[in-house]
Amino acid sequence: MTAASTQGSVTDLEYDPLDPDVKQEPYPYYTVLRAKEPVKWLPTLQAFSVADYDNIDTLLKDGQTYSSAQFWPELLGEYDPVxxxxxxxxxxxxxxxxxxxLANKAFVPTKVAELKDRTYQIANELIDDIIAKHGQKGEFDWAWEFTALYPVTVIAEVLGVPTDRRGEFKVWVDxxxxxxxxxAYGPxxxxxxxDAxxxxxxxxxKLYDERSAKPGDDLISTLISTEVGGVTxxxxxxxxxxxxxxxxxxxxxxxxLGTVLVELKRHPDVYKRVRADHSLIPALLEEVLRYNPPVQIIFRHTTKDTExxxxxxxxxxxxxxLLASANRDETKFESPDVFDIDRKIDIPLMSFGQGPHFCLGSYLSRMEARSALEVAFSRFAELDVISEEIHWIDSYFARGPHTLPVRYTAA
Ligand code: HEM
Structure with missing residues (x-):
């Protein structure tokens, strides 16, 4: 049975990304779009949605026709620091x-791999804090007390932000x-x-001035000095x-990292296997990235009339x-609505985009997510999402649990 047919007739679902039901569970709607209207005009957003893998692949590889120029100004408006x-x-x-x-040269996998030990250390420190605060056994919010802090601490490390400034840094980033x-906000x-x-x-x-004067082995120093064809x-x-x-x-x-625990709650057989064998963590991450990815949708604008x-x-x-819909395209993935960490995937997932803007951080995010889960599964003998009901963040393009209370026992 497909996800769509569990929610009623496949044909009676009208996709509107702003509809709260769609935000909560968009996948049945994507199924209908791929079957009926892979390219569709959305009146509420005044935009065309594209739901199937091949059309998404085509448009993302054509940066001349499908421009990214408006993406950033629309995202941050007057609050862009640069x-x-x-x-x-x-x-x-x-x-x-x-x-x-230039960015690729500064961000090569060997450079990122050097961070691996620090990612273990950061995950361990956060878990020390959680155990110090809540005891050897109890409950905490995985989304706020672990997953919200961990990646920002890793990025602070990458950028060379001094440890004593990291608290402020986290507040500004948020x-x-x-x-x-x-x-939606008031004055x-x-x-x-x-202010942030x-x-x-x-x-x-200030960091730029410091690192220009005295380079370190952080990314800011590398970005300042990296040269391609004589250009910096x-x-x-x-x-x-x-x-x-x-x-x-x-x-x-x-x-x-939030969605990983949600899917493990929903698939206890998988959780049991991964707990017993941590070498399955990369396969688990790939399947979560395919099945329920953090970036559901990205944005482009056409530079000319096209088709x-x-x-x-x-x-x-x-x-x-709709990147997340491409990952469920039944012409590309067998039984796409089945969560299967053993599946063999022979085409790129859309989770990190495609074409020239393919995510610069795909290697880093996979590495840091893997370290975090290895540490968490070693440090917690029990780590279980408490509720069946998940409250997803209120966004139509980003996806992850808003809060995720877990029950734990320290190992
Ligand atoms: C699971 C985690 C991540 C996901 C799902 C993700 C997803 C994406 C997607 C979909 C794009 C394409 C955007 C577009 O085409 O408009 C993108 C681009 C990008 N991502 Fe990520 N990302 C993740 C983690 C990271 C990390 C950890 C970093 C850096 C530290 C990063 C840095 C970037 C940058 C710089 C770009 C722009 C690349 C370019 O324009 O050439 N991402 N990401």
């Missing part, structure tokens, strides 16, 4: 290629991330976001890259590739 410089994620070819080459929902909250924006800018300006990044480009790493790398990995899947799309249209 407004004078569009970041890499919002740059189109050919400029994007130059920036991406506030800047919340600018995506600025339309008090907006003033806090503005100014402090973040200030902080990175400008000061604004380095600052902008630091901010994009924060925005791109924090909430996504937080949500992935996709037989649908005419005028110049200047907003287009939303």
């Amino acid at each position: 407004p004078e410089e569009l970041p890499m994620i919002s740059t189109d070819p050919p400029d994007h290629v130059k920036l991406r080459k 506030l800047i991330l919340s600018a995506a929902n600025r339309a 008090e909250k907006l003033a806090e976001i503005e 924006k100014v402090k973040t800018r200030d902080f990175f300006e 990044m400008t000061r604004s480009q380095v600052l902008s890259m630091a901010v994009v790493l924060l925005i791109g790398g924090v909430e996504t990995t937080t949500n992935l 996709l899947g037989g649908v005419a799309i005028p110049k200047g249209s907003a287009v939303m590739p």
Whole structure:
């Protein structure tokens, strides 16, 4: 039985990403879209959604027609700490290629792999804090007390943020991330976001000066000095890259680690196997990334009149590739609605996007998520989500549990 047919007739589901039922469980709606209208006009968002793997792949690989330029300004609005410089994620070819080459060089897997020991250490320290606070046995909120803190601490480490500034840093990052929902906030909250924006800018300006004068082995130092074809990044480009790493790398990995425990609650047989054999953790992560990914939707705008899947799309249209739907495309994945950590996947998942903007942090996020789970499964003899009912964050493009109370026993 497909997920769609568990919720009623396949044909009676009308996709509107803003509908609370869709936000809670979007997958049956994606099934209907792929079957009936892979490219569909959405009146509430004034955008075209694209639901099938091949059309998403095509559009993401065509950065000339499907531009990313409006993505960042729309996400952060006036709360971008580096407004004078569009970041890499919002740059189109050919400029994007130059920036991406520099970033790739600074972010190579060997460099990221050097962080592995620190990720174990960070996960262990957070779990020490949890046990110190709640005792050897009890309950805590996995989403807030572990997954919300861990990726931001790893990124702080990557960027070379001094340990004594990390508390403030976490507060600023959360506030800047919340600018995506600025339309819903009153003046008090907006003033806090503005303050975080100014402090973040200030902080990175000073860090830039320090690292230029005295380079360390952190990413800011590497970004400052990296050269491709005699070209280095400008000061604004380095600052902008630091901010994009924060925005791109924090909430996504937080949500992935939250959803992993949700899926383990729903699939106790899998949990039992992974508990007994930690070498299954990478396969578990891949299946969670496919089945219930942290980034459901990304955004593009057309630079000219075009056509996709037989649908005419005028110049200047907003287009939303539904990445999470591509991962359930029945023409690409066998029994896509089945959660199966043993499945053989022979095409790229869409979870990290595709084409020129393919996630710079895919290697880092997989590595840090793996370390976190290895540590958590070793340190907790019992770690179980308490409730069957999951409250997902209130977003139509990001997905992860808002809170996740767990019962635990320290090992
Ligand atoms: C599970 C975790 C993650 C997921 C699901 C994820 C997802 C994505 C997706 C879907 C894109 C494509 C955006 C687009 O095409 O518009 C992207 C791009 C990007 N991500 Fe990630 N990401 C994750 C973790 C990270 C981490 C840890 C970092 C960095 C520390 C990071 C940095 C970036 C950057 C810089 C880009 C832009 C690349 C470019 O424009 O060339 N991401 N990510």
